[in-house]
Every structure is written in C-alpha cells, then in structure tokens.
Amino acid sequence: xxxGLTFLFGNIGPNTATFGLPTGLFPPHGRTPGHxxxxxxxxxxxxxxxxxxxxxxxxxxxxxxxxxxAGVAAAGLVVPIRCLTETRQRTREEASREWEAxxxxxxxxxxxxxxxxxxx
Numbered sequence: 612x613x614x615g616l617t618f619l620f621g622n623i624g625p626n627t628a629t630f631g632l633p634t635g636l637f638p639p640h641g642r643t644p645g646h647x648x649x650x651x652x653x654x655x656x657x658x659x660x661x662x663x664x665x666x667x668x669x670x671x672x673x674x675x676x677x678x679x680x681a682g683v684a685a686a687g688l689v690v691p692i693r694c695l696t697e698t699r700q701r702t703r704e705e706a707s708r709e710w711e712a713x714x715x716x717x718x719x720x721x722x723x724x725x726x727x728x729x730x731x
Contacts, residue, residue, distance in 0.1 A: 630646065630649075632645075632649065632695070633645030633646050633648075633649050634646075638712070664676075667679070
C-alpha cells in the first residue's frame with residue numbers, strides 16, 4: 612500500500628521529462644511550447660494506455676501484454692538516449708542548434724519563392 616502511494620505521488624506531478632528537458636533542448640523562444648507539449652504528450656499516452664489496457668489484456672493475455680509493455684519501457688529508455696543531445700559544456704544556443712533551424716527556414720522560404728537560399 613505504501614509502495615503504491617509512493618509510486619503514485621512520485622509520478623503524478625512534474626518530472627525531468629516535463630520541465631528539465633524542454634529547458635535544456637529548446638531554443639529560448641521555443642521553450643513555452645516545449646513546456647506544453649511535453650506534459651500534453653505524457654497525458655495523452657496515459658489516457659490511451661488506460662483506454663486500451665482492458666482490450667489488450669483480452670487479446671494478448673496478461674503475459675503478452677506485459678511483454679509488450681516491457682518493449683515500450685525499453686523503447687522509452689533507448690529513444691531518448693539515441694535522440695537527445697548532451698547539453699553539458701554548451702550554451703543554450705549551441706545545444707538548441709538554433710542556427711540550424713534558421714538555416715532550414717531560409718531554405719524553405721527560398722524554395723517557396725523560387726530563389727536560391729542565402730549562404731549564412
């Protein structure tokens with residue numbers, strides 16, 4: 612009972628994925644949407660798993676569902692390790708690669724207007 616309550620209250624509020632990662636990874640002008648997208652995606656995942664859990668347990672039985680959830684947990688470990696960049700010893704601008712986003716925007720705008728992109 613105590614373990615269950617500890618687990619519940621430990622996961623109910625904000626955590627590193629909700630507030631820590633958007634601050635370190637998004638450029639300064641994109642942090643507010645990042646702080647909204649992170650908890651929104653987390654809540655959508657929780658709602659979908661709650662909705663689909665009874666159906667999946669009937670289809671796959673308990674052992675199959677537990678194997679699937681173990682795979683989801685493993686993906687939750689591997690994907691951030693592979694996709695997130697290390698932000699230590701970098702400025703926020705370097706970590707967010709804001710210059711890269713500006714370059715992509717200029718290429719996109721140039722492709723819409725038919726001109727060649729500027730070299731910056």
